[in-house]
Amino acid sequence: MAAHNNAYSLPSQPLPLSPISMIDVFFPGLTNIPAALQQLQAGPNSYGRVLCICGLAVFFGRYVNDFFEAFVTRHFTSRVYVSHSNEAHDMLVAWISSQPFSRKASSLLASVGTMRRGSANDHFDGNQKKSLQYSPWNGSFSFWYKNRLLTFRSVQKEGRIFREEEISVSCTGRSPDVLRELFSECRAEYLKLVKNKTSVFEHRDGGWKKTRAIDKRPLDTVILDEKKKTALYGPPGTGKSSLSRAIAGACDLDIYILNLSGVDDSSLGKLFTELPAKYVVLVEDIDAVDVTQSRQRGTVKTGQDETSSSMEKSQGRVSLSALLNVLDGVGSQEGRVLIMTTNHAERLDAALIRPGRVDMKIELGYTNKDINARLFCAVFMRDDTLPDGSRQGDEVTLGNLTTEFANKMPEQEFSPAEIQSFLLEYRRSPHMAVENVQEWVVRTREGKRQMKRANSWVLQEGGDILG
């Protein structure tokens, strides 16, 4: 009985750490070596002897191989690494994917053609629905480039949040010149692919990620009241995002889209330091900025004060001082365009939009007669013949329909997005669009009235509950 009890009692002293187990931490398997050597000495015809020799060979072979590989890599090869989040990754993968030898890769990543990379390999056809793209993934293969044998390697590494792909290209020899040439070619090919595109970057996991490459939007496809072309504000659907993208296209710059509701002070500063030399950055919904922190510290500061106060961190939301700090950084450099949008200009702090910080304010509002007519033309003035008999060449008919539509559509009541989506419903028949416009106006007004009533009811209920 006593022995039984002892068997379950905890030792009063902690067990001493075996020194041999510490050796295993640094050289896994090394503690087995003495035992194996004893086995070898035990007898000449021991069966275990053969096993021991094999075991020792495998054990030492691994270290010798690792050592040899590291030695050769360090002293006899050159290598360029590319991280997954950098655009150089897209350049290299787009080029590799378009080469016949990429089919040698035994491990491939298949993705539906999202135009993220703007790749144009033979598996990709933008017109094809859900076209597939293949790129090398996790593994290595060698290929000839300018009479040199290069090795492409892709490995999965632990990233900040998820596992990330890291790729590298290596060549024998201490000079990386051939690798530089390869990357220059990848860059040139990539620039051809994205020539008529605007690359769109969005913030993900604390960094910028290219999410798509969209066709450049000509500036004149954004229909604006010419007199107002003088910060970008106005109700939803009035073209703030569209105009920003068109500006990026016109300046031949990529666009970086930042939604303030998804970042805090520290990630905001980091995102701005990761921007390239030239860009358009679109900061959406700037009314989401937290002005309370600046207010709590007193009034909003100017100049040096703003810079120092921006070091104070806010929890979860971007503070006004942090935003002012990054904005002033953008403004001090050539070749950068900053566009801020809001649906509530009246809520913005005066310091944010003071002259010098914001050069131009554009209000994009509801439509007037002229914009209604131009929206109509933008949808129906096309080359193809429409089923109802009207077509682009039939200018008189379309002209009359345009005037009739502009007269029927009320002014300063609907956004261009609302009118555009109505017109697109009838994109095959301008006659039907004109015929149905009044009924649509009545229906849309009623919908908005009901929505307003529902919202005020919710607010009232909220007030009652709070009260």
Ligand SMILES: Nc1ncnc2c1ncn2[C@@H]1O[C@H](COP(=O)(O)OP(=O)(O)OP(=O)(O)O)[C@@H](O)[C@H]1O
């Ligand atoms: N002035 C305009 N000219 C041409 N198209 C427009 C215009 N305004 C809006 N549109 C069309 O309406 C849709 C929505 O526009 P957009 O996203 O630019 O509006 P927004 O003002 O940024 O809206 P939100 O405030 O909700 O983000 C797009 O398809 C766009 O092409």
